[in-house]
């Protein structure tokens with residue numbers, strides 16, 4: 001696609017105020033750190049469907065303020081409530097939206113498809129309509145490598161076919177990408193980047209923020225950390241008979257801070273160019289097996305993870321890793337963090353906060369050298 005530089009013509013200002021939906025969540029909160037550090041003013045919203053928080057606000061975002069020394073404006077708001085979201089756009093001159101807010105549990109999505117279609121699709125539709133009515137046409141969307149389904153070739157490039165997906169959650173991402181295609185063709189004012197994340201893991205190196213979902217989770221790294229902490233007895237490895245070097249599933253794990261910097265890079269591109277709709281893979285380009293990840297985790301954390309091999313998990317693919325060349329060439333973005341750092345940083349977060357964020361109305365404690373002062 002031809003990318004036309006509108007900055008030179010003086011028609012496109014750089015972005016100042018960024019609305020971050022799902023800002024209290026795992027990736028959103030880490031991204032806010034980078035956005036604030038890059039000089040953006042952040043307005044974050046979340047309905048706490050899958051994040052700790054209450055009417056007092058979000059402990060994750062209070063920690064972000066602690067890390068950055070800067071203020072983050074936060075609203076408890078639901079994308080399904082159009083007037084709530086409209087009021088926020090009335091109050092703040094939003095230049096661009098980073099849309100993280102979605103439900104993402106694959107198992108739950110199969111049991112409650114309407115909940116997922118309503119939250120993820122209707123939430124997006126509401127947001128796009130409110131953006132249009134406020135003359136805001138710039139967006140970065142959280143998509144997923146799940147839209148590729150079972151890979152036909154590896155590494156996966158952005159032109160790999162999409163849509164052959166086995167779960168409802170993944171289909172919501174696919175449907176939204178299709179909707180964004182139609183929208184960007186019909187109305188040239190839209191300027192959207194869809195980022196297809198591979199497997200985000202790790203935490204901010206301070207150990208102050210990390211992953212603390214309120215819904216049941218089944219992803220490998222958080223589960224492994226629970227086993228290492230003694231909260232779960234054993235890590236079940238789903239399948240050791242895959243056509244991979246050690247028989248276990250292979251994925252492209254990416255440090256959440258690398259993912260965060262990918263969003264700042266996407267904003268920079270959007271603020272200088274009219275892209276219509278562009279899609280980028282955010283991954284490291286390296287496939288790592290379940291066994292390899294467990295071994296690195298054990299080594300850097302000096303723990304032992306008891307394993308139990310079981311049958312393959314329904315809907316799992318054999319192997320998936322990214323070709324991230326397009327993001328390197330056009331976003332000027334590359335990953336910096338190693339698998340060791342992903343494990344070390346996740347473990348620091350887990351050990352400093354074994355029960356996650358402080359729950360209801362508990363003041364954020366000051367943590368120095370891994371010890372809490374309150």
Ligand code: NAD
Nearest residue numbers: 022025026027047048049050051078079100101102142144
């Ligand atoms: P998360 O659940 O930690 O964050 C999403 C946040 O959105 C949550 O805090 C939740 O409370 C909020 N939310 C959900 N519905 C909302 C609504 N209607 N109104 C307001 N807030 C709402 O998940 P995450 O891991 O940070 O993922 C962020 C985005 O990235 C999601 O869109 C997810 O689908 C996508 N993604 C995540 C992964 C992953 O493995 N974490 C991989 C690929 C894509």
Ligand code: UD1
Nearest residue numbers: 106144146199200218219220223236237238249290315316
């Ligand atoms: C899962 C989701 C996918 C989502 C992605 C985001 C499923 C089927 N897919 O993908 O839609 O985009 O998270 O990160 O849930 N594993 C074990 N034991 C465990 C947990 C996982 O062996 O207890 C294995 C899995 O079989 C897989 C690997 O670890 O080989 C990674 O699993 P997981 O973290 O759940 O991510 P994905 O399956 O890639």
